[in-house]
Amino acid sequence: AQSVTQLGSHVSVSEGALVLLRCNYSSSVPPYLFWYVQYPNQGLQLLLKYTTGATLVKGINGFEAEFKKSETSFHLTKPSAHMSDAAEYFCAVTKGNTGFQKLVFGTGTRLLVSP
Amino acid sequence: GAVVSQHPSWVICKSGTSVKIECRSLDFQATTMFWYRQFPKQSLMLMATSNEGSKATYEQGVEKDKFLINHASLTLSTLTVTSAHPEDSSFYICSAITSQNTGELFFGEGSRLTVL
Numbered sequence: 001a002q003s004v005t006q007l008g009s010h011v012s013v014s015e016g017a018l019v020l021l022r023c024n025y026s027s028s029v030p031p032y033l034f035w036y037v038q039y040p041n042q043g044l045q046l047l048l049k050y051t052t053g054a055t056l057v058k059g060i061n062g063f064e065a066e067f068k069k070s071e072t073s074f075h076l077t078k079p080s081a082h083m084s085d086a087a088e089y090f091c092a093v094t095k096g097n098t099g100f101q102k103l104v105f106g107t108g109t110r111l112l113v114s115p
Numbered sequence: 116g117a118v119v120s121q122h123p124s125w126v127i128c129k130s131g132t133s134v135k136i137e138c139r140s141l142d143f144q145a146t147t148m149f150w151y152r153q154f155p156k157q158s159l160m161l162m163a164t165s166n167e168g169s170k171a172t173y174e175q176g177v178e179k180d181k182f183l184i185n186h187a188s189l190t191l192s193t194l195t196v197t198s199a200h201p202e203d204s205s206f207y208i209c210s211a212i213t214s215q216n217t218g219e220l221f222f223g224e225g226s227r228l229t230v231l
Binding site for chain 2: 041105
């Protein structure tokens with residue numbers, strides 16, 4: 001079975017500081033991993049995804065994540081936080097061998113950015 | 116990118132009534148759509164997978180008679196919450212995948228249901 005653990009329900013950073021959101025996964029098959037962002041009362045927007053190939057994945061808005069199989073991690077980073085980055089972030093892994101379809105989401109991490 | 120739209124964005128209804136939420140893919144054909152439920156400050160829980168022209172596949176623990184899903188065309192799936200009760204109040208989100216299976220799910224903006 002697939003599962004995702006996001007450490008820290010809230011992360012607070014100052015504007016301009018490094019953003020690090022942690023995600024660890026469990027998967028019985030090679031995983032496809034995703035990071036989504038959700039703004040209040042909105043749906044989810046894909047930030048980036050890892051399927052195969054290069055383990056360092058770059059996404060939109062300056063975010064990137066690195067797939068580390070040995071650590072079963074897929075942490076999300078951004079060198080310099082911006083106020084507009086404040087949102088809820090979800091890590092997700094595909095459910096079983098379903099390709100890109102069924103996703104299992106983590107519980108989310110709310111990023112707070114202070115001036 | 117592909118656009119998925121949900122309607123209504125907000126709905127308030129009385130207990131015992133039924134509510135229909137629509138999920139439309141505006142600029143692509145969606146062979147498969149997914150319905151999720153999100154409780155406050157929690158993650159998304161997959162409720163069901165909806166394939167055009169066939170019955171939806173429900174996740175374990177989801178009442179199929181309570182949450183009726185219809186995927187009548189390649190651009191529209193509907194979720195009907197029947198005989199709604201206050202515990203059905205939640206944020207419902209749909210997503211769709213294109214027939215090209217490009218590796219991305221496209222999410223609707225969500226529909227917030229409040230049952231009084």
